[in-house]
Amino acid sequence: MKGKVVEGRKFDEFPYLGPKKNEFLRLDELILTLKSEPTAKAYFILYLGRKGLPGAIKAWSGQTANYLIRKGIAKTRITTVDGGYRDNGTLEAWVIPPGAADPYPTPTVDLSEIVQPKPPAKPRRRP
Numbered sequence: 001m002k003g004k005v006v007e008g009r010k011f012d013e014f015p016y017l018g019p020k021k022n023e024f025l026r027l028d029e030l031i032l033t034l035k036s037e038p039t040a041k042a043y044f045i046l047y048l049g050r051k052g053l054p055g056a057i058k059a060w061s062g063q064t065a066n067y068l069i070r071k072g073i074a075k076t077r078i079t080t081v082d083g084g085y086r087d088n089g090t091l092e093a094w095v096i097p098p099g100a101a102d103p104y105p106t107p108t109v110d111l112s113e114i115v116q117p118k119p120p121a122k123p124r125r126r127p
Contacts, residue, residue, distance in 0.1 A: 008043065008096035008103055016049075016060065016089045023091075024067060030093050031071045040097045041077040042068060045105050048082075049089035050114060056089070057082045064091065085109040 011030055017023035034042055044064055046057050061080035068078055083092070084107030094103050 006097055006099040008094050008100040010092060010103070011095050012091075012093045014091055016091070027064065027067055027093070028071070030095070031068060031073060033095055034068075034073055034077065037095065037097065040095050041079060042073065043094040043096045043102055044078075044080045045083040045092040045094070045103065046080060047084060047086040047090040047092075047105070047107060050085065050087055050109060052085075052089050054116065060089070060091070081105060083107055085111065085114055 011033065012026055014023070014026060017026075030042060034040060044061060046061050046064075048057050061082075065075070065078045065080055069075055079102070081102075083090075083105030086108045092103070096102060
């Protein structure tokens with residue numbers, strides 16, 4: 001007899017909303033779920049948008065994890081993954097119970113299609 005297959009579940013998916021907007025409210029709902037399921041972990045897949053700046057995923061994932069930690073979720077229960085590129089920056093939040101496999105990123109834009117923004121030109125100095 002085979003055992004029951006344990007699967008993670010996508011809890012939420014949203015674009016970058018900014019910490020002072022709805023993003024932290026949505027994360028608060030996830031925190032309540034994690035507190036009611038103390039053996040589950042939070043798994044975040046973050047996607048950079050076509051116009052995203054290098055380093056944005058690292059900053060966004062750090063901001064997200066730090067918020068959960070400040071709200072009482074142990075760092076060991078939080079995983080963040082760079083998912084590649086989508087048309088717009090997106091965060092997928094998953095709840096992963098013990099024994100479930102981690103979800104895979106599903107980028108929709110190939111790296112070859114991304115044109116990194118050029119740094120601003122340095123102002124010329126007058127002689």
